[in-house]
Amino acid sequence: MQSKLPNPIDYQDHAVDVLAQASAYVRAGKHFALVTSVDIEGGSARDVGSLAVVSDSGEMTGYMSNGCIDQDILVHAMDCLETGAARLLKYGEGSPFHDLTLPCGGSVSIWIDPSPDKDTLMEAYATLLARKPTVLTFRPEMAGTGSTQSAIAIAYQPKVALTLAGRGAIFRATTKIAHSIGFDVSGFSPDTDDLEIVAPYCKEAPTHVLSTASIDSLNLDSTSGLLTLFHDHDWEPAFLVAALATPAGFIGALGSRRTQASRLEHLSQMGVSDRDLQRVRGPIGLVPSLRNANLIAVSGLAEVAQAFAYEQQTVSNA
Numbered sequence: 026m027q028s029k030l031p032n033p034i035d036y037q038d039h040a041v042d043v044l045a046q047a048s049a050y051v052r053a054g055k056h057f058a059l060v061t062s063v064d065i066e067g068g069s070a071r072d073v074g075s076l077a078v079v080s081d082s083g084e085m086t087g088y089m090s091n092g093c094i095d096q097d098i099l100v101h102a103m104d105c106l107e108t109g110a111a112r113l114l115k116y117g118e119g120s121p122f123h124d125l126t127l128p129c130g131g132s133v134s135i136w137i138d139p140s141p142d143k144d145t146l147m148e149a150y151a152t153l154l155a156r157k158p159t160v161l162t163f164r165p166e167m168a169g170t171g172s173t174q175s176a177i178a179i180a181y182q183p184k185v186a187l188t189l190a191g192r193g194a195i196f197r198a199t200t201k202i203a204h205s206i207g208f209d210v211s212g213f214s215p216d217t218d219d220l221e222i223v224a225p226y227c228k229e230a231p232t233h234v235l236s237t238a239s240i241d242s243l244n245l246d247s248t249s250g251l252l253t254l255f256h257d258h259d260w261e262p263a264f265l266v267a268a269l270a271t272p273a274g275f276i277g278a279l280g281s282r283r284t285q286a287s288r289l290e291h292l293s294q295m296g297v298s299d300r301d302l303q304r305v306r307g308p309i310g311l312v313p314s315l316r317n318a319n320l321i322a323v324s325g326l327a328e329v330a331q332a333f334a335y336e337q338q339t340v341s342n343a
Contacts, residue, residue, distance in 0.1 A: 034095055035086040038207060040181045043076040043087040044150035051143045056081040058102040059141035062089050063165050063177050064134035066117075071133075074161075074179035079137075081106050089135055090116075098135055105139040112137045113165045136165040149181070156183040156246055183248050184209050185333050189223075190234075190264045191254025192216040194318035195279065199254055200226045202322045206330075213240075215260065237263040243271060250275030250329050252309060258284060262291060269301045275332040277309035277325065284308065 037043050050057045060077040077087030077095075079102035088095045094116045105112050117132030145161065152159040162178045187203050189196060190213040197219060203210045204226035212223045212231030220231045234240060240263040245251060251268040252275075253261045261278055265288075268276045278288060285307035292302060310324035311331070 034088055034099065035084070036088050037086050039184050040074075040076050041150065041153040041184050042207075043078055044146055044153065046086040047078045047141075047143075047146045048150045050078065050080060051147055056106060056139075057141075058106050058137050058139040059146070060087065060089065060098060060102055061136045061138075061161075061163055061179075062133055063113075063136045063163055064132075066131045066133075074181070079103065079106070089133065094133075098137070102137050102139075105137045109139055111139060111166060134165070136163055138163075153181060153183050156186070156248070158182050183246075185329075186211065186228075186245070186249040187329060188213070188243060188245065188249065188251045188268075189254060190214070190251070190260065191279070192219050193254075193256065195321050196254040197222050198318040199252065199322035199325060202319070203326055203329075206326065208326075208329075213264070234260075240264055240267055243267040243273075245271035245273035247272045247274050248333065249273050250332065251277070252325060252329070253278040254325075255279065258288065261288060262295060265292060265305055266295065266297065269297060269304060275306070275329050276304050277306040277328065279321075279325070280308050282308060 047057065047059065057078050057080045060079060062071055062073055062075040065073050071089055075087070075089060077085055077089060077098070079085045079099055083099070083103060085095070085099045085102070089098055098114070101112060101114060114135040114137065115132055116135070149159040149161055158180055160178055160180045162176050164176045184207065186209040188211045189200055189203065192214050196214060200210055200212055200223040209228045210226055211229065212220065212227045213234050214220050214231065215234050217233060220233055223231055237260060243251065243264070245268060249271070251264065251273055253264050255261055258280065265276065265278065278285070280288065288307060289302050289305065292305065306328070309328055310321060311327045312320070312324040315321045315324055
């Protein structure tokens with residue numbers, strides 16, 4: 026059924042961003058189909074539970090592959106919206122679409138629902154925005170049989186939130202790159218010029234800190250992280266102690282091995298337990314001894330990504 030439509034695909038990765046578009050369609054009274062990956066065998070560019078929405082005007086937000094089948098899925102979704110009938114598609118091994126191959130091998134099954142439960146999607150979106158996990162349940166039906174497969178319940182986690190505290194070139198570069206790769210970024214700095222530069226990349230207005238005494242708490246959960254990016258390390262202890270009082274999934278600090286040893290010794294003298302000291306990663310970065318701000322940012326963010334490399338979706342039969 027491959028037939029390219031003129032509208033480009035908005036390749037959004039995270040469920041919350043796809044559900045944001047679905048919620049916008051609901052508020053606008055716009056008709057749309059929900060597309061979900063419900064089964065994968067072998068290799069795949071995306072996880073089971075990956076979401077996309079397709080509007081009746083041909084706009085697609087989200088994707089199911091790295092471009093090899095998404096245009097075809099878009100065409101099928103438009104047809105589902107026109108007929109009102111849901112559809113279960115299979116691509117790859119065992120698929121009837123012999124002209125569409127999956128370079129990574131295996132197969133993927135795609136469920137297209139032209140009449141999804143809008144209240145459920147709105148609720149799921151609100152839950153993820155509140156930084157809580159949510160579950161969506163799908164009941165794919167085999168075409169022409171009238172029989173429904175076992176329901177599939179998929180749990181979605183909120184987007185990783187990253188708090189950056191620092192100043193200077195590395196702070197600026199890390200904020201920009203963290204935003205571009207999809208983290209929800211918060212910023213803290215004593216430098217107003219830095220705050221002005223990073224503001225467009227932060228979810229909310231970054232915070233100007235005038236003294237370490239003003240840093241008494243941080244709102245971090247298990248899918249949140251903190252990076253301190255100071256060369257003047259006197260600012261670090263307050264941020265690190267505040268982060269250690271939370272269940273943050275990642276806490277790291279910039280500097281050399283010598284700086285890290287001195288940092289941990291200072292935190293120990295402040296009364297931080299050995300268990301909490303082990304949570305402070307440093308020097309951050311998967312590539313040591315870099316001297317370029319952008320490369321240091323990429324190296325540090327790669328370590329953050331590694332720490333949160335769990336699957337954002339978990340699947341069970343409902």
